[in-house]
Structure formats: C-alpha cells, structure tokens
Amino acid sequence: xxNTIRMTGALEPRSSWTATRCSLAxxxxxxxxxSAMLILREAFYGAxxxxxxxxxxxxxxxxxxxxxxxxxxxxxxxxEPYQEPGARTRQLYRLTEMGVELLPxxxxxxxxxxRWLQPDGSAPIELRHEECAGRVHAExxxxxxHRVGADELAAARGPRPVQRA
Numbered sequence: 001x002x003n004t005i006r007m008t009g010a011l012e013p014r015s016s017w018t019a020t021r022c023s024l025a026x027x028x029x030x031x032x033x034x035s036a037m038l039i040l041r042e043a044f045y046g047a048x049x050x051x052x053x054x055x056x057x058x059x060x061x062x063x064x065x066x067x068x069x070x071x072x073x074x075x076x077x078x079x080e081p082y083q084e085p086g087a088r089t090r091q092l093y094r095l096t097e098m099g100v101e102l103l104p105x106x107x108x109x110x111x112x113x114x115r116w117l118q119p120d121g122s123a124p125i126e127l128r129h130e131e132c133a134g135r136v137h138a139e140x141x142x143x144x145x146h147r148v149g150a151d152e153l154a155a156a157r158g159p160r161p162v163q164r165a
Contacts, residue, residue: 005032006057010050020138030070030071030074030076031076031102035057035059035063035064035067036070036071037106038057038059038069039053039059039064039067039068039071039101040071040076040095040099040106041057041106042056042057043077043093043094043095044095044103044106045100047093048093048094049090049092049093050064050065050068050090050091050093053068053093069091069094071099072093075096075098075099076095076096076098076102076106077093077094077095077096077099078093078094078096079091079092079093079116080092080094083133104138105138107136107137107138108138110123110125110127111123111137111138140153
C-alpha cells in the first residue's frame with residue numbers, strides 16, 4: 001500500500017462512494033484546459049491586459065478571449081475597466097481571492113513538471129521568497145504543521161450535505 005491513500009473512518013466501504021460531490025472533479029470543470037492554466041500562470045506573473053495574456057501564453061486571440069471569459073464567469077478573475085488617454089475603455093483582469101488560492105496547486109504542478117518532464121530535472125523558472133531568497137516549493141502539511149507524505153495520508157468520508165426542504 002506504499003504511496004496510496006488509506007481509507008479510514010469510513011461509515012461504508014469506498015467502493016460504495018460516488019464522485020458526485022468530488023471537489024477535484026468540480027475543480028477540473030473550471031480549470032480543465034491547458035489554456036486556462038497558462039492564463040492563470042500569467043496572472044500570477046503579473047499579466048493584467050488581454051494582449052499580455054495572448055502574447056505570453058502564445059494562445060490565439062479567440063482562445064484567450066474565451067478562456068478569460070470562462071475564468072471571470074467561474075470567479076477566478078475579475079474585470080476592471082481602464083482607459084488610456086484618447087483610447088476606448090478596456091478591461092484589466094485581476095485574480096480574485098478564489099483565483100489566488102489556486103497558487104499552491106500551480107506551484108505543485110510546476111514542481112512536478114520540473115522533476116519529471118524537464119530533460120535534466122532542472123527548473124526553467126525558480127520561484128523564490130522575496131524576503132529571504134529561499135526557493136519556494138509545494139508540500140502537504142496537516143493542520144498541526146506536520147509534513148505529510150503520500151504514504152502517511154488517510155482519507156475519511158466528509159460530512160454529508162445538509163438536505164434543504
């Protein structure tokens with residue numbers, strides 16, 4: 001059972017659980033495309049304008065437009081109007097709190113890609129803590145601050161949703 005999640009505290013066997021409330025599945029419904037992830041990456045790197053997203057991601061304008069629209073509708077980005085002198089009003093795109101909370105997931109995906117998909121295992125971009133210049137990495141911790149490996153993880157069924165009349 002090495003590197004698998006143990007099922008503990010379950011009221012019923014895992015084989016009877018369905019994925020109808022699966023948070024991972026719901027998340028993937030929002031960020032299910034490569035282009036959505038690239039746009040979020042650029043938002044974290046400071047892009048705010050449509051042309052920055054299109055240029056930095058290498059996406060076509062129609063795809064960039066569609067993904068920005070979807071990410072705004074999902075609540076990960078918000079639009080803010082801006083206008084340069086003599087120009088028409090345009091939109092800036094900024095991460096919402098909901099969007100900002102995806103950062104650990106993006107960092108974990110980058111970290112995994114650095115290790116397993118880069119030819120020499122090196123990171124093309126290193127994320128560093130501005131205050132001390134230490135490299136930033138994603139890892140799992142419990143609520144008491146203990147680092148948790150995959151072989152130390154247990155899953156229990158969460159609370160059932162409240163039935164509304």
